[in-house]
Amino acid sequence: MSKFSEVAVLDNFYQTSSFYPMPVVLVTTVSESGLTNIGSYSLCFPFGIAGDHYMMLISRGDSNTSLNLMNSNNHCALNFIPYNKKFLKNAVCLGYPGETTEQKLKDCIFTIEPSMRNDKADGEVYPDVITESIQIFECTYIDDPELFHYANDGGERHFLLKIDHIFMQEKWHKALKKGGKFPGLPVDYGYRDSRHFWFAPHSRPYAEAIPKNKGIDVNSIKYEVQRLPFELEWDEQAYARLVKVPRVFLKRVLTAISERAVKEGVKKITPELLDEYNKKNR
Ligand SMILES: Cc1cc2nc3c(=O)[nH]c(=O)nc-3n(C[C@H](O)[C@H](O)[C@H](O)COP(=O)(O)O)c2cc1C
8 A cells, every 4th residue: 555645736736735845035126116125935946057047936926026027127136044033034024915115124124235246237226135144146037038938827927037146145155165064044844824834944964975986977076166266267078078087086186287277377178178288197
């Protein structure tokens, strides 16, 4: 006998028909009157991850966030707040449908500060960002049906958001480069009853090693390169040249290649350059 029973797939199935862990993001947008609106969102996920970098935000079509993005200003910021019960209580308050930006601002406990973009266009207004955030994605809504189009009659809107900038608290930026430490981000558990949202803190992540016999894949090399402190461009094909390097030596090999390239004034690591370095090393 199976231990499973079938669950009816209902509207809002991520809340009604399943347990579905999601992030908690406060989305800031600019209202018609120029104020920064704050709305709580969990349906906010990476959508385009290589080459072009996009997030997908799903919102009811008549939310302040949707209306601002469609009608007044196509910029928004995704503010990832830390796990803190006081913050989550306020996020639930800011998630109450039907309130105007002015009404919401009165209840808001978060501190806001101006956008940190260094590419502000003249005359353009950008939403403020939330100071208490661990990280902030400053984005632009791209309304291009050739790139993404989804039509349905459920009153929901799907926003393809180009990630223009990611800003992170210095402490966590360091941890991102060094590894081993993680910020306390909340998990929205998806499940909802009529009276509550349910959140969980994450516990300390543990490391699960990739089996040694799997060798090195191109992505592992990319991640390692991104963590090195060198301003070098890497040709996509170049990573593949290094898959045979034993994992334990990878960082050392990448550092040696990068140091040599910097010393020689090379700006881009190409497969040909790696072949040349390899020949000279033999
Ligand atoms: C934790 C949390 C997550 C939410 N996630 C979403 C979501 O992903 N999409 C959505 O349409 N509404 C979501 N809501 C409800 C919105 O916050 C609500 O519609 C709110 O009115 C949006 O604010 P706005 O009108 O200022 O944009 C969420 C609410 C909470 C508290």
